[in-house]
Amino acid sequence: MRLARVCSAQGPPLQEQPVTAPTPLHSAAETRRNLQQRHATELAAERTRLLYQGSRMPTLLMLFTGLICAGLLWDLTDTLLLTGWLIWLVLLAVLRLIQVAAFHRALPSRQAKPYWRQTFLIGAAASGATLAAVSIWLVPADAFFLQTLIFGVIAATIISACVAYAVSIQAFLAFALPCLLPSSFVLLASDSELQRGWGLLALIMLLSLPLVAWQVNRLILRSLLRRFENQALIESLAQAKSRAEGLNQELAREVEQRRRAERNLRQAHDQLELRVDERTRELDETSHALSKSQTRLAMALEASGLGLWDWNLQTDEVHHTQVREIFGIEPEDVKTTLRDLRPRLHPADVPVLREAMLAHFRGEADGYVVEYRVKHANGSYVWIEDRGRAVSRDESGRVLRMVGTRRNIGALKSREEEQRLAATVFEAASEGIVILDPNYRILAVNDAFSQVTGYRREEALGQAVLQLVSDPEARRHYQQMRQELEQHGQWSGELVERRKSGELFPQLLQIKLVRDGQGHASHIVCFLADLSLRREAEERMRYLAQYDELTGLANRSLFKERLHEAAQRSRQSGRSLALLHIDLDRFKLLNDSLGHEVADQLLQQMARRLTQAVPEADTISRLSSDEFAVVVDSYSNLSSLARMANRLLGKLRQPLEVAGHELMMSASIGISLLPDNARELQALISQANMAMQHAKHLGGDTFQFFTDNLQSATIERLQLETQLRKGITEGQLEVYYQPKLNLANDCLDAAEALVRWNHPQLGLVAPAQFIGLAEETGLIGAIGEFVLRQACRQARQWQLDGLAELSVSVNLSVHQLRQGNLSSLVRQVLEETGLEARLLELELTESQLLDNVDNVIDTFRQLDELGVRLAIDDFGTGFSSLSYLKRFPVDCVKIDQSFIRELPDNSDDAAITRAIIALAHSLELQVVAEGVETQEQMDFLKAQRCDAIQGYLISRPVPAEHFAQMLRDHQD
Numbered sequence: 001m002r003l004a005r006v007c008s009a010q011g012p013p014l015q016e017q018p019v020t021a022p023t024p025l026h027s028a029a030e031t032r033r034n035l036q037q038r039h040a041t042e043l044a045a046e047r048t049r050l051l052y053q054g055s056r057m058p059t060l061l062m063l064f065t066g067l068i069c070a071g072l073l074w075d076l077t078d079t080l081l082l083t084g085w086l087i088w089l090v091l092l093a094v095l096r097l098i099q100v101a102a103f104h105r106a107l108p109s110r111q112a113k114p115y116w117r118q119t120f121l122i123g124a125a126a127s128g129a130t131l132a133a134v135s136i137w138l139v140p141a142d143a144f145f146l147q148t149l150i151f152g153v154i155a156a157t158i159i160s161a162c163v164a165y166a167v168s169i170q171a172f173l174a175f176a177l178p179c180l181l182p183s184s185f186v187l188l189a190s191d192s193e194l195q196r197g198w199g200l201l202a203l204i205m206l207l208s209l210p211l212v213a214w215q216v217n218r219l220i221l222r223s224l225l226r227r228f229e230n231q232a233l234i235e236s237l238a239q240a241k242s243r244a245e246g247l248n249q250e251l252a253r254e255v256e257q258r259r260r261a262e263r264n265l266r267q268a269h270d271q272l273e274l275r276v277d278e279r280t281r282e283l284d285e286t287s288h289a290l291s292k293s294q295t296r297l298a299m300a301l302e303a304s305g306l307g308l309w310d311w312n313l314q315t316d317e318v319h320h321t322q323v324r325e326i327f328g329i330e331p332e333d334v335k336t337t338l339r340d341l342r343p344r345l346h347p348a349d350v351p352v353l354r355e356a357m358l359a360h361f362r363g364e365a366d367g368y369v370v371e372y373r374v375k376h377a378n379g380s381y382v383w384i385e386d387r388g389r390a391v392s393r394d395e396s397g398r399v400l401r402m403v404g405t406r407r408n409i410g411a412l413k414s415r416e417e418e419q420r421l422a423a424t425v426f427e428a429a430s431e432g433i434v435i436l437d438p439n440y441r442i443l444a445v446n447d448a449f450s451q452v453t454g455y456r457r458e459e460a461l462g463q464a465v466l467q468l469v470s471d472p473e474a475r476r477h478y479q480q481m482r483q484e485l486e487q488h489g490q491w492s493g494e495l496v497e498r499r500k501s502g503e504l505f506p507q508l509l510q511i512k513l514v515r516d517g518q519g520h521a522s523h524i525v526c527f528l529a530d531l532s533l534r535r536e537a538e539e540r541m542r543y544l545a546q547y548d549e550l551t552g553l554a555n556r557s558l559f560k561e562r563l564h565e566a567a568q569r570s571r572q573s574g575r576s577l578a579l580l581h582i583d584l585d586r587f588k589l590l591n592d593s594l595g596h597e598v599a600d601q602l603l604q605q606m607a608r609r610l611t612q613a614v615p616e617a618d619t620i621s622r623l624s625s626d627e628f629a630v631v632v633d634s635y636s637n638l639s640s641l642a643r644m645a646n647r648l649l650g651k652l653r654q655p656l657e658v659a660g661h662e663l664m665m666s667a668s669i670g671i672s673l674l675p676d677n678a679r680e681l682q683a684l685i686s687q688a689n690m691a692m693q694h695a696k697h698l699g700g701d702t703f704q705f706f707t708d709n710l711q712s713a714t715i716e717r718l719q720l721e722t723q724l725r726k727g728i729t730e731g732q733l734e735v736y737y738q739p740k741l742n743l744a745n746d747c748l749d750a751a752e753a754l755v756r757w758n759h760p761q762l763g764l765v766a767p768a769q770f771i772g773l774a775e776e777t778g779l780i781g782a783i784g785e786f787v788l789r790q791a792c793r794q795a796r797q798w799q800l801d802g803l804a805e806l807s808v809s810v811n812l813s814v815h816q817l818r819q820g821n822l823s824s825l826v827r828q829v830l831e832e833t834g835l836e837a838r839l840l841e842l843e844l845t846e847s848q849l850l851d852n853v854d855n856v857i858d859t860f861r862q863l864d865e866l867g868v869r870l871a872i873d874d875f876g877t878g879f880s881s882l883s884y885l886k887r888f889p890v891d892c893v894k895i896d897q898s899f900i901r902e903l904p905d906n907s908d909d910a911a912i913t914r915a916i917i918a919l920a921h922s923l924e925l926q927v928v929a930e931g932v933e934t935q936e937q938m939d940f941l942k943a944q945r946c947d948a949i950q951g952y953l954i955s956r957p958v959p960a961e962h963f964a965q966m967l968r969d970h971q972d
Contacts, residue, residue, distance in 0.1 A: 044112065044117075045108065045111055045112035046224055047167055047168055047220075047221075047224070048103075048111060048112070048116050048117050048120070049103075049111060050167040050220065051117070051120050051164075051165065051167055051168055051171055052099075052100050052103045052104065052116070052120065054164035054165070054167065055096065055100060055120070055123075055124075055161075055164060055165070056097065056100055057160065057164065058127075058157065058160045058161035058164050058165075059093050059096045059097055059100075059127070060093070060097075061156070061157050061160050061161075062089070062093060062127055062130075062131065062157050062161070063089065063090065063093040065131070065153045065154060065156075065157045066085075066086055066089035066090070066093075066130075067086075068149075068150075068153050069134055069138070069150050069153070069154075070082060070086045072146055072149060072150060073138055073139070073140075073146075073150070076140050076143065076146070077138050077139075077140065078138075081137065081138065082138060085130070085133060085134070085137075085138065088130065089130055092123075092126055092127060092130060095123070096123045096127070099119060099120075099123060103116055117168075120171060121170060121171060121174040122174075124161075124165060124171050124174040124175040125174045125175065125178050126178075127161065127175060127179075128161075128174070128175040128176060128177070128178035128179030128180075129178040129179065129182075131154055131157060131158065131179050132178060132179050132180070132182050132183045134150065134154060135150075135151065135154065135183045135186070135187065135198070135202070136182060136183055136186045139151075142192070142194075144194055144682065145680065145682060147194070147198060148682070151198060151201075155205065158176070158179055158180070158205065158209075159209070161175055162175065162176055162209045162212070162213055163212070163213075163216060165213070166212070166213035166214075166216035166217050166220070167216070167217060167220045168217070169213065169214070169217055172209075172210070172213040172217070173210075176206065176209055176210070176213075177206075180202050180203070180205055180206040180209075181206060183199070183202050184199050184200075184202040184203040184206060185199070186199070187199025187200075187202060188200065188203070219534075226431065226529075227510070230431070230510065230512075230527050231512075234512055234514065234525050236418075237514075237525075238514055240415070240418050242517070243415055243418075244415055247411065247412060247415055251412070254306075254407075258306060258405070261306070306322070306405040306406070306407050307320060307321050307322030307323065307325070307326050307405060307406045307407065308320070308321045308322075308403070308404075308405055309321070309388075309403065309404055309405070309406065310401070310402075310403050311337055311388075311401065311402045311403070311404075312400070312401055313399055313400055313401065313402065314400055314401075316336040316337055316338050316339070317335065317336060318334065318335070318336060318337045318341070320334060322406075325408075326374075326382070326384065326406065326407070326408050327344070327374060327376060327377065327382075328376045328377030328378060329377045341374075344374050344375045345372060345373070345374060345375075346372060346373035346374070346375070346381055348373075349372035349373050350372075352370060352372060353370050353372050353386070356368040356369075356370040357388075360388075360389065360390065361390070361399055363397070366389065367387065367388060367389035367404075368386075368387070368388055368389070369385070369386070369387050370385075370386050371383060371384065371385050371386070371409065372384055372386065382408055382410050383408070383409045383410045383412075383413045384406050384407070384408060384409065385406065385407050385409045386404065386405075386406045387404050387405050387406070388402050388403065388404025388405075389402065389403065389404060390402050391403050431448055431527050431528065431529045432445070432446065432448045432449035432450075432451075432452045432453065432526075432527070432528040432529070432530075433445065433446045433448065433449060433525065433526070433527055434449055434460075434465075434525070434526040434528070435523055435524070435525055435526075436465060436523065436524040436525075436526065437523065437524075438520075438521045438522065438523075438524070439464075440464060440465045440466070440524065441462060441463065441464050441465070442460050442461055442462065442463050442464075442465060443461070443523070444461070445457055445460050445461070449528070452499075452505075452507070452528060452529075452530045453497075453499055453500060453528075454499040454500030454501055455500050466478065477493070477495065481511060485511060485513045485524070486513075489512070489513045489515075490510070490511060490512050490513065491509075491510075491511045492508070492509065492510040492511070493508075493509060494506060494507070494508050494509070494531065495507055495509055505530055505531075505532050506530075506531040506532060506535055507528050507529060507530055507531055508528065508529045508531055509526065509527070509528050510526070510527040510528075511524060511525070511526050511527075512524070512525045512526075512527075545557065546558040548621075548622040550600055550603060550604060550622075551603055551604055551606075551607035551622050552607065553607050553610075553611075553620050553621050553622045553628070554619055554620065554621035554622075555621060555622065556621065556622075556623050556624075558619075558621065559619060559621035559623065559629055559631075560681075562618065562619040562621075562631060563579070563619065563631055563681055563684075563685075564681060566618050566619070566631050566633040567674060567681055567684075569633060570633055570674060570675075571675075575633065575634060576635070576673055576674065576675070577631070577632070577633050577673070577674040577675075577684075578631075578632040578633075578635055578641055578671060578672070578673055578674075579629065579630070579631055579632075579671070579672050579673075579674070579684050579685065579688045580629065580630040580631075580632070580645065580648075580669055580670070580671050580688065580703075581623075581627070581628075581629055581669065581670040581671075581672075581685075581688035581689050581691065581692040582610070582627065582628040582629070582630065582648075582667050582668070582669050582692070583626060583627050583628075583667060583668050583692050583696060584606065584626040584627075584652075584665055584666075584667050585665070585666045585667060585668055585696065585700035585701060586665075586666075586700075587599070587602075587625070587626035587665075588626075590602065590663070590665075591625075594659075594661060597659070598658050598659045598661065601658045601659055602656075602658050602663065602665070603622075603626070605656055605658065606628075606652065606665065607620075607622065607628075609651050609652055609654075610628060610630070610648070610651075610652075612651070613647060613648045613651035613652070614630055614632075614644065614648060616632065616634070616635075616644075617630045617631060617632055618631045618632060618633045618634075619631040629688075630648075632644070638705070641671060642703070645669050645671065645703040646703075648667075648669065649666070649667060649669065649701060649702070649703065652665060652666065652667045653665065653666045653667075653701060666700050666701035667700070667701070668692050668693075668695035668696040668700045668701070668702065668703070669691075669692060669695060669702070669703035669704070670687075670688045670689060670690065670691025670692025670693065670694065670695055670703070670704055670706065671688065671691055671703060671704070671705045671706065672684050672685075672687035672688035672691060672705075672706040673705075673706070687706040688706065690706060691703075691704045691705060691706040692704070721779075723759070724757070724770055724774065724779060725779065727757055727759065728779065728782055728783065728786070732757060732758050732759065732760070733755055733756070733757055733758075733783065733786055733787075734755070734756045734757075734758050734959065735753050735754070735755060735756070735786075735787055735790045735791060735794065735960065736753075736754045736755075736756050736957035736958055736959055736960075737751040737752070737753055737754070737791075737794075737808075737957060737958060737959075737960060737963040738751060738752045738754060738950055738954075738955060738956065738957040738958075739751050739950065739954055739955050739963065739966065740752065740809075740928060740948045740949070740950045740954075741948060741949050741950070741954050742947070742948050743938075743941065743942045743946055743947060743948060743949060744947065747804070747970075748804070748806075748954075748966070748967060748970050749804065749805075749806060749807060750806065750807040750808070750809065750841070750948065751806060751807075751808055751809070751963065752808075752809040752810075752811075752843075752950060752957075753787055753790070753791035753794075753808055753809065753810050753811075754767070754811075754957045755767065755771075755783055755786075755787050756957075757770055775813060775814075775815060780813045780815045780816070781813070781815050781816055781819060784810075784811075784812065784813050784815075784816050785816075785825065787810055787811075788810050788825070788826070788829055789829050789832075789833070791808045791810050791840075792808065792829050792830065792833040792835045792840060793833045793835075794808070794960050795807075795808040795833075795835055795839060795840075796833045796834050796835040798964060798967070799835075801964070803964065803967045803968070803971070804967060804971060805839065806839070806967070807838075807839045807840070807841055807869070808839065808840060808841065809841040809842070809843055809871065810840070810841070810842055810843065811842075811843045811844075811873065812842050812843060812844045817844075817855065817856055817859055818855075820855075822859055822863070823859060823862035823863055823866065826840070826842070826863060826866060826868060827866060830866070836867075837866050837867030837868050838867050838868075838869065840868050840869065841868070841869040841870070841871055841891075841892070842863060842868060842869070842870055842871070843871045843872070843873040843894065844856075844870075844871075844872065844873060845872075845873045845874045856888070857887055857888060857889075860888055860889050860890070861889055864889040869891045869892065870888070870889065870890045870891055870892070871890060871891065871892040871893065871894055871928070872888070872890055872892070872893045872894065873894045873896075873930075874894065874896040874930075875893040875894055875895055875896060875916060890925065891925065891926060892925060892926040892927070892928060892947075893916065893920045893925055893926075893927055893928070894927075894928045894929070894930055895913060895916050895917075895927065895928070895929045895930060895946075896930060896931075897930040897931025897951070898931075899912050899913050899916075900913070900929050900930065900931045900932060900937055900941075900951075901931060901933075903936070903937045903940050903941075904936055904937070904940040910940070913929075913940075913941075913944065914944055917944050917945065917946055921945070926947040926948070927946050927947050927948075928946075928947060928948045928949065928950065929941050929946050929948075929949045929950075929951075930949075930950055930951060931951045932949040932950065932951035932952075932953045932954070933951050933952045933953050934953060935953070937949075937951075937953070938953060
């Protein structure tokens with residue numbers, strides 16, 4: 001108290017002395033944002049550099065492709081158009097190469113400009129559109145071999161460019177979409193089936209290339225991000241270390257200044273007390289000494305940044321210095337501790353401060369030192385280090401007065417947080433990190449290093465790095481690494497190293513040299529990544545590019561490559577080459593009935609049997625779902641080939657067990673020879689396929705050699721298909737009607753609609769010649785819809801003409817059932833024609849009911865709800881069970897004419913017919929007999945109470961006008 005009075009008497013209070021505010025430091029968050037912005041800019045620039053770096057080869061390849069296409073198409077297309085396209089291609093390639101050269105000459109700061117990326121996207125789009133122009137305007141539509149060469153070269157260019165541009169998804173899309181999308185649409189819209197096939201292939205490329213580009217982009221982006229993150233981590237560590245060293249030095253100075261200030265304060269206090277007690281009469285000299293002491297104390301406090309406080313616990317008055325600098329508030333706003341200062345304390349830190357002060361009050365400590373947070377004038381909390389001790393107590397030991405110091409330690413806390421975050425990043429990094437001293441001894445490693453190499457942290461620390469390098473190749477690179485580090489400050493490359501267990505593994509190693517403020521090497525930071533998984537993925541992709549994943553056989557791409565090599569060997573040696581095209585019989589039925597998993601297991605076993613049965617084959621490949629190809633480039637004669645085919649068929653038809661099912665499979669084999677049958681590979685493949693199709697038409701489980709007659713028959717079949725398509729569009733199809741006689745009342749009350757083809761040159765073509773072809777080619781759907789519409793329209797017209805109310809029957813095909821829109825089509829036709837649903841009867845053969853039974857039942861129920869009558873044709877010839885017959889909502893069954901032909905003389909046919917009629921009547925179904933040609937047959941059927949008959953006895957199928965006259969005559 002006397003010290004305070006003397007200070008008041010001798011000069012102004014300490015807190016009123018002018019002080020200089022400390023310079024604020026940048027926050028860690030601001031530093032990280034600056035680093036992130038810089039790295040984002042560097043990442044964009046790096047991706048642009050990678051685009052330009054990788055675009056030179058695709059551009060040259062595009063130029064080379066243009067020259068090849070020009071050479072191939074020079075005599076086959078418009079020369080002027082081709083010349084213009086070629087000049088544009090060369091000009092575009094030269095401009096892009098000039099653009100690449102200009103980019104590489106530009107400074108790194110200018111390379112980061114958006115201009116380079118935008119011009120690259122324009123160039124990529126122009127390149128893609130230029131390549132698309134070839135397939136759209138220049139390639140002839142009927143030159144398959146020329147299309148194969150040109151489209152193959154263009155596809156290679158597209159794949160090369162797409163892989164190079166995959167570093168940027170925008171660049172990839174700018175090239176791929178103009179290149180493939182217009183070509184796909186134009187080719188798919190072409191009238192040529194071959195052109196549509198190329199269009200489908202281009203569309204598949206367009207759909208598959210983005211996946212490859214996405215994978216490449218992801219790998220490149222991940223690598224760049226890791227590299228920039230590692231660089232940022234190194235820079236952050238270096239900055240943190242530099243700041244830590246500076247703060248340590250500043251802290252040391254502050255501590256020294258504080259000690260000096262405390263020492264001076266104690267000396268001044270002792271001197272002042274001594275002079276006050278002993279020299280009260282020498283007040284002037286004492287006042288002068290106190291003034292000097294006060295000046296030194298103020299200077300010491302100002303230099304140390306410490307704030308001095310003096311707290312009177314009796315009155316709660318407190319005296320502060322540095323209040324404005326520490327709390328941002330004016331000294332006059334803090335007069336008391338409990339009323340003015342305590343509300344500013346952080347609630348979580350109040351118990352800590354209270355416990356420290358109580359421990360000191362109880363005499364458990366000479367003083368207290370505590371860290372807590374105080375709300376600054378700007379609303380944020382600042383960290384304070386507070387030191388205090390009691391200087392006055394009463395007789396009972398109660399503290400009356402305390403003095404102490406406090407300082408702002410926010411910067412120190414920030415540095416500690418940065419160091420903690422850096423340590424967390426160091427340990428959590430997925431790449432192995434090693435920090436070395438300038439002598440290449442290990443100072444620190446993270447957990448990822450131990451996981452990659454197998455060395456524990458305690459085994460690696462202090463070791464020379466060469467002691468952990470066991471690979472001779474890596475040791476040979478050691479001196480090269482050191483030289484490059486000294487010259488450039490960094491080194492990166494891929495090495496094969498050994499783990500602690502002795503296992504070899506590929507690794508990506510990146511080394512960075514860290515220098516101190518004087519430019520001397522202080523540390524070496526190494527980043528290593530295990531490339532084992534990446535190499536395995538690359539190997540897997542190479543395997544899938546050439547082999548079928550399911551069977552392990554060569555895929556179509558490798559098959560073509562090996563067939564080409566075998567053909568070259570055959571031409572050089574003069575030997576013949578045989579191609580066997582193998583197709584499994586009835587595989588689709590098995591796949592639909594037992595499921596894809598069973599079918600896949602079956603294909604795997606069939607592939608093994610193929611490999612075992614034909615060990616002399618040069619190549620065995622899987623072409624598609626159930627199609628295989630065998631290349632034999634050395635055989636003695638055709639007899640040996642026939643024996644090989646028979647041996648192969650016998651091996652394939654052996655019973656096998658798949659997923660608990662015992663299956664019997666067979667195959668159809670087509671054989672074509674080079675050069676006996678074909679000179680070109682594409683012709684060889686096509687001829688083998690023709691022979692296989694012929695073997696399948698013969699019933700399967702056999703083989704056929706390709707012959708010229710087979711090709712002629714195939715050509716005739718194609719011509720007939722073309723003429724049938726033309727006949728459908730030009731209205732050459734007609735509908736004939738065969739009447740049905742109701743045996744109960746001898747009335748013609750129903751008719752069956754049958755299609756006929758009135759060919760302009762061939763006349764009436766029998767249905768047997770074109771119905772099967774229509775079912776194979778899918779034309780049966782259009783034919784069936786035509787017959788349905790015509791029959792309903794004609795039946796309604798007969799009603800309007802005043803003829804008897806007639807029910808008309810129309811045959812259905814499996815193709816119409818599979819389309820899934822049969823019920824909606826029937827509803828639409830009935831609404832358009834105005835025919836009542838009960839007058840329409842739809843017929844489906846018994847054997848067709850087995851094809852997807854559940855789907856047929858659902859469709860029949862929908863038709864039954866419409867009121868349409870349903871009938872089973874050719875009843876008794878299929879293999880359907882009575883349980884199926886009970887499940888189908890049918891109204892009528894038609895006995896096949898094979899049971900009617902020998903009635904009533906054949907006792908077996910008579911018994912079967914009686915049984916069918918009795919069975920149908922027991923199920924409340926009507927029975928119609930087909931193929932009735934004699935009066936005896938009709939009498940027998942009438943005696944057995946058959947409901948109706950149809951056949952030549954009543955009438956042959958006749959045109960609509962003849963049938964109408966027949967109805968009039970019958971009514972008369």
